[in-house]
Structure formats: C-alpha cells, structure tokens
Amino acid sequence: MEKQEMPKIVYRFGDGVYLNITNRCPNLCVFCIKTKWHMDFHGNNLNLQGREPSANEVVAALEKELKKAPFKEVVFCGYGEPTMRLEVLLFVAQTLKGWIAQAKYPPFKIRLNTNGLGNLINHKDIVPDLRRVVDVVNISLNAENEAAWRRIVRPADGYENGYESVCEFIRACVAAGFDKVVASCVDKTGADGKAVQKIAETMGAEFYLRSFLDAQN
C-alpha cells in the first residue's frame, strides 16, 4: 500500500510560506483545485482530514519552517477559507507581527487570501481586527454580478446573497488602508473579466486575472 504523506500545515511556494489552517469553505468554486488536485499542491498533501491544527501547532510548524530558507511573505491560504478560523488566523498573524517587531527574520509581509465572505462567516465586521495584523489582502471577486457569482462560486445555503458582502468587504479593506488590496477573477469561468476589473478598480482595489488551472501534471 502506498504510504500517505502527513498533511502539511505549512508549505512553500515561490517566495512564500503558506499556511493551511482549514479545509473548510462555504463555496464550491467551479475552478477550485482542491478536489481536482486531490488535496495535493505541488507535492504537498494539504488534506487535514478534519483535524485542524491549533494556533500553537501552527506557530510551532512556522518556527521550524521559517528558519530553513529565506522567504518574502507568509500567506494564509488553504485549501480552505482561512477566515473560517478567525481566532487562529489572528493569533498566528499577531505572533508573526511580534517576530517582525523583534527583527527575528528579515522583513516580510503577511498576506490573507480569502473568498471575501469573512464578515458573513463570522457574523461581524472582521476588517478592523485583520488590519492590525495583516498587510496584504487578496480577495476572490470572480464575477461581475450576483447571478454570475452564484454560478461560479456555488455558495452553500445561507451564502447565496454573498456577492454584495464580498464587494463590501473589498471596499472596507481599501478604506482600512492595508498595504495592498487585490481583487481577483479566474479566466475561462464565463465571468466577464473586463467588467470584473472595472468593478475592482472602481472600488479602489488592484485587479488580478488568475489562470484557470487544469489537472496537475
């Protein structure tokens, strides 16, 4: 029987150190690679199998990884929506801010990749708390209107009207003054990329067109 690699809480990609704190997400995007790539990301098994790490476990895994090689950013990413575990996210990001203040590592940024539903998920405005500990926010906008958004991100019950909440979240992040706020769209999903770009830029965010990823080679 093939040996299953242990799930990674922390993994590397490019100049970044990525954090996989949950596999849960209220969306089922047509472009999501977590099922298509069988929970693997470039040789990293990201399948937590329902055992989400505690904040202390994430910090311990980070301490081990960060000393191994240089990095430019630490990214809350997934496979899953990081704001599903807001308390863990905030604790770990606060710890990272402490390390930055102590110059424990060369300067780096703290980034959150999110589907923009964090306010709905947590039933409150999470932007002020994020602003204290996160530098860069990348938000999946994905569509030019609610109907297209529903078709593309396939939200769970209770999140069907989430498009306006995502837009509000983007506007609030821009107003809060993060170092950078990026709103993204994925190509080949049927979204009107030009219209999404215009909406993103009108809200004051940078726009990023992500490639639709096919099966992993």
Ligand code: SF4
């Ligand atoms: S929001 Fe992200 S994790 Fe959730 S289904 Fe979409 S691509 Fe996958």
